[in-house]
């Protein structure tokens with residue numbers, strides 16, 4: 001065995017001893033929107049395909065059409081020969097959708113956060129960073145890549161943020177606040193209006209990840225930043241969840257986008273997203289603004305699920321969206337419940353450390369607009385039976 005492999009085996013053993021070793025298990029998506037695993041159809045309460053668009057024929061057709069016209073690959077990074085008119089037109093569409101001056105497409109949400117944040121911090125060395133302690137790993141990754149120190153505020157605790165800004169922010173040359181508009185593992189939302197006011201008061205830039213709000217919340221599915229127009233300096237979101245495709249965007253001022261084109265290494269040194277991906281996004285943007293009925297239905301399903309969990313004595317935290325955690329606590333209990341639910345035909349993933357803080361293992365239940373009340377009731381009945 002090579003030295004590298006023996007080191008890696010030792011590292012894997014450490015992960016296993018901590019009870020955190022994971023393996024990849026295929027889950028196939030059926031045309032009807034179900035997921036099959038080990039040959040069995042499961043009702044999907046796990047994926048982020050909130051509007052069911054990943055199987056929508058209009059997206060598939062546009063992806064095929066754009067591939068036929070432009071090929072399967074962009075061939076180079078955006079600044080070399082990878083920029084098509086299609087990229088620029090789509091970026092203009094995203095900016096219009098988000099109500100910003102400009103927007104930039106990234107290959108993935110991970111890449112957008114991991115590239116945009118260090119670029120922003122490089123613009124003003126010494127910037128003090130204030131991050132909600134539950135922001136996505138890609139945001140923490142971006143801060144770490146910049147070698148910046150972050151001050152983490154307690155989750156959605158804006159009083160704590162204000163205290164930290166006053167204590168640690170005043171002496172810094174600039175301040176950056178990072179949060180999400182819908183938290184991916186908790187389904188709760190910050191008070192964006194108050195956050196924006198705090199940012200203004202402390203002369204801090206506000207960066208909001210709308211990965212789980214895009215397509216689902218806000219007017220026409222434009223996200224929650226649309227509720228505080230012009231007050232979020234950097235809006236990031238993904239096309240990989242409710243928009244049914246792949247990739248991500250950063251939206252904001254023209255200066256922000258021009259700067260990222262020059263300074264975000266994950267943009268500059270990465271091949272441009274391919275035509276199939278762009279076509280699917282373009283089609284999703286045709287459909288999403290008109291999906292108010294689906295959004296209202298999804299919100300009602302969320303209320304129904306939260307009500308049912310509460311009746312079962314299960315805490316759902318501060319969830320107010322299509323993401324509803326069922327708090328279990330211990331890792332093995334959450335894993336065992338998820339496995340029993342899978343036996344009962346429900347895909348309800350257990351989420352455990354390090355993805356969530358120790359002692360807060362949970363089922364992360366993600367609802368879809370394509371589901372009905374009967375499916376939510378079936379899930380609740382299965383949880384009651386399996387616990």
Ligand code: PMP
Pocket residue numbers: 108109110111113136138180184209211212238239240247248
């Ligand atoms: N931000 C948040 C809040 C996320 O939940 C995710 C993905 N789960 C990402 C960013 C990364 O997006 P992508 O999957 O497109 O890389």
